[in-house]
Amino acid sequence: MNRSDSEEMAGRLLASGATEAPTMEAADLVVINTCAIRELAEAKVIGRQGHLQRLKAANPSLRVVLTGCAVRERDRHGLEHRYPAVDLFLRPDEEPELVDRLGLASAQAPVGAVGATTVVGRTVVGVADHLAATRAAAVAGGSVQRGSAVSAWLPIIYGCDKTCTYCIVPFSRGPERSRPFDDIVEEARSLAVAGFREVTLLGQNVNSYGHDLPAESRFGHIATERWAGRRLDLGSRPDLAELIRAIDAIRTADGAPAIPRLRFITSHPWDLSDRLIEAMAECPSLCEALHLPVQSGDDEVLRRMGRQYTTEHYLERLATIRAAIPGITVSTDVIVGFCGETEAHFERTLRFLEAVGYDQVFAAAYSERPGTPATRLADDVPAAVKRRRLNELLAVQEPIGFERNREWLDREVEVLVDAVARARSHDHDGPAPAGEGSGAEEHRGVQPGPGEVALSGRTRGNKLVHLAGHPDWIGRLVTVRVEHAGPYALRGVAIA
Structure with a gap:
């Protein structure tokens, strides 16, 4: 969601007459869009304050804006x-005000206060009541x-109602x-006309979409209730x-399908309904991949987590x-x-x-x-134990992911080529970052x-694939025969 928010803010700044600076050192404006899901993400931003202050000392006209989930x-x-x-400082719901707040609105109609x-x-929070309208205006403009x-x-969908x-x-x-149903479909249609090959529907809980919209007769065939968590009457709502x-x-x-690939993230188990599963199975553009957070495999921990x-x-x-x-x-x-997690729970x-x-x-x-x-619960698992459990979990999962990837060996897969692959600083033989993995071995192979370069792309199942090919393949769907599998990525040869 932060990437999408950043695209909107960047677009508004460019429309106001601003230009993108090549580096932070050359910038007169720095906008930091933060994540706050974990403490480490906020700590990184705090750790950059000294660097930003040195930049401001060298360039007194430099202004720094902080937005995203760290602004509560x-x-x-x-x-x-x-x-x-x-x-x-701008809360996420105030991000459309960025240009106005900076006094750059002369080149476009001012948005005004939308937060x-x-x-x-008992907590006062920002709410996305106006973001649907500002998004529609940004897309139309x-x-x-x-x-x-x-x-x-x-x-x-913006925000989260979960517990x-x-x-x-x-x-x-x-x-x-x-967001209104028709606004989303119209934006999807515009993306199809623009030639986008893949669209990802976004929400903090994307499959909660629609429950807060008014009932309409055209959706009268929808007669269902949420199966878990807070019960909701979803009848006649998209x-x-x-x-x-x-x-x-x-x-x-x-x-x-005008959009060959359609995805959605992130889902909550409450809202993985039979209707959704049927749509996923029946719509050819919907990719065969699902991200479904479980958070814990122990029911007592899940209860304390409020899942x-x-x-x-x-x-x-x-x-x-x-x-x-x-x-x-x-x-x-x-x-x-998590609070109270014992070795048996883990x-x-x-x-x-x-x-x-x-x-x-x-x-x-x-x-x-x-x-x-959760701050009312005792954070009673020592940091060293957390690190040990994290490493142990990743060690258990790595061979599982490896075996899953090996199932694709010698098979032909459709790959949407999306980038020229470049070696990254962490492409090494050591352990991969938590849950991610660089696919370094597959890339180096x-x-x-x-006339070819190293390319990368994704299968419909969201598997990362490395291959050799021409730079003009970016944006194309290429058939690839998988010849090598690692724990985090595949490597193959284009056959069509």
Whole structure:
């Protein structure tokens, strides 16, 4: 979601007459869009304050803006002390005000004040009441600076209504607010016309889409309730399944999906409905991949986390979607060392991962986030134990992911080529970053021929694939025969 927000802010700045600086040292304006899911993300921004202050000393006209999830209304009065180099703080719902607040609105119609607040529990938070309208205006005005000409982000719902005790998102982005159905379909249609090959529907809980929209007779065929968590009457309201079918129905003259690949992130098990699973199975543009965070494989830990489902419920949903879409790739998120997690709890999580057989796991050690309900629980797992458990979990998952990737050996896969592969500083033989993996071995094994370069792309199942080919293949769908599999990536040869 932050990438999509950054595209909107960059587009508005460019439309106001600003130009992109080649480096921070050359800039007169620095906008930092933050993540605050984990303490480390905020610590990185705090750690850059000294560097920013040196830049401001060298360039007194430099202004620094901080936005994103680190800017929370309850902490507003302490932000200047925490981030001394920052001149302007904007909550996520205030981001459309950036150009106006900087006094750059002369080249475009001013947005004015769009931020709003509400109360979650006893906490005043920003709320995305106006973001749907400002997004529609940005799209209509062509002021979304897309970061790729191949793949596009499409936000459909803002905020979060869930009850996870460890999570700061409800306090940084407020309750869920869905964009109007027709606005989203129209934006998807414009992306198809612009030639985008892949679109990812975005939301903090993307499959919660639509429950807060008014009921309409045209959606009268939707008669369902949420199966877990906070019960909701979803009747006659559009949901993610309806939206997927509408976007999939945008077709070319020959009847093919105008957007060949459609994805969505991030899902919550509460809202993985039968309707959604049926739409995923029946719509040819919807990619065979699902990211479904579980967070823990132990029911007692899940209860303390406020996830409001059990491992049994989660496994039932997973079995249903695997039956409907054979071969679907599944990834997840796991937190280790949450409050009260014992060795027995952790062992059950490891056995859960082995039983499910995820293609990829994104794991992190629990870090307390201020203002969340979990701060009332004892953070009683020592840091050293958290690190040990994280490393142990990754060691358990690596061979599982490796075996999943080996299943693709000698098979032909469709790859959307999206980049010229470049070696990164962490491409080494040591352990990969938590839950990610560089695919370094697969990248180094690519042997480009005359006129070729090392390329990378993704399968429909979101597997990273390295291959040799021509630079003009970027944006194309290429058939690749997989010849090598590693724990984090595949390597192959283009055959068509």
